[in-house]
Amino acid sequence: MSLKHAILGLLDLRPMTGYDLKKTFDNSARHFWAADRSQIYRTLGMLHGDGLVTEKVIAQQSRPDRHEYRLTKAGAAELDSWLRSPVPVELPREAFLARIFFAGRADDRELVRTLVAERRTLAQERLDELQAVEAPKTTYADRLRAMTLRNGIMHLEVELSWLAELDRELVAAL
The missing domain is CATH 1.10.10.10 (Winged helix-like DNA-binding domain superfamily/Winged helix DNA-binding domain)
Structure with a gap:
């Protein structure tokens, strides 16, 4: 897009x-x-x-x-x-995941803890913002827009779950 x-x-x-x-x-x-x-x-x-x-x-x-x-x-x-028109393939670019991917080279466990904690805070703030949005659902167009909002909420919920898993399995265990 x-x-x-x-x-x-x-x-x-x-x-x-x-x-x-x-x-x-x-x-x-x-x-x-x-x-x-x-x-x-x-x-x-x-x-x-x-x-x-x-x-x-x-x-x-x-x-x-x-x-x-x-x-x-x-x-x-x-x-x-x-x-x-056909929907093009959009490959993701995610700076946070790149940092996690390469963080092992620093051999700095506190760095990883900090990265995860910062990301968790940002994701939770954004989730709170999206959950506060009231999306009308009276028309078909309104319902489509509300479903894009739901997609955003679900992505953030999954990310928070993944961050908790990362914290449990790799960060807290270190």
Whole structure:
């Protein structure tokens, strides 16, 4: 998936500013796709240049103008085309697992304990965040989005279980 398609998909829900898009990513899609502000604004510029979104400037008093983006017919067609295209194989890149894989070379058991404890804290914080999200399930589209949230929750639950196993079998036993 590209950020381009994620933004098109979110704009298909409703017109948004770059700020709105960042908030929406963080509150609804971050468990499978994260984006920072600069990436969002850069991509919006490209999408606008390609005619996939329109930009409406809304003047505001005592605040900077709002730049609201809306999906065009060409943008909707691009989103539809992407949805119907074959799903590519996406190979994972996981810095934490790479560190665990190579941590034996340091022969530093405290390093492994620290890595596991830090990861457990991050995973638990993220799980708590996702579990606090209330996902409506009234429409078919809502239920699909809720199931992606459930996927994120399940991944974190499995990771926490694996971290406990790692701690029991390798870290605590050392």
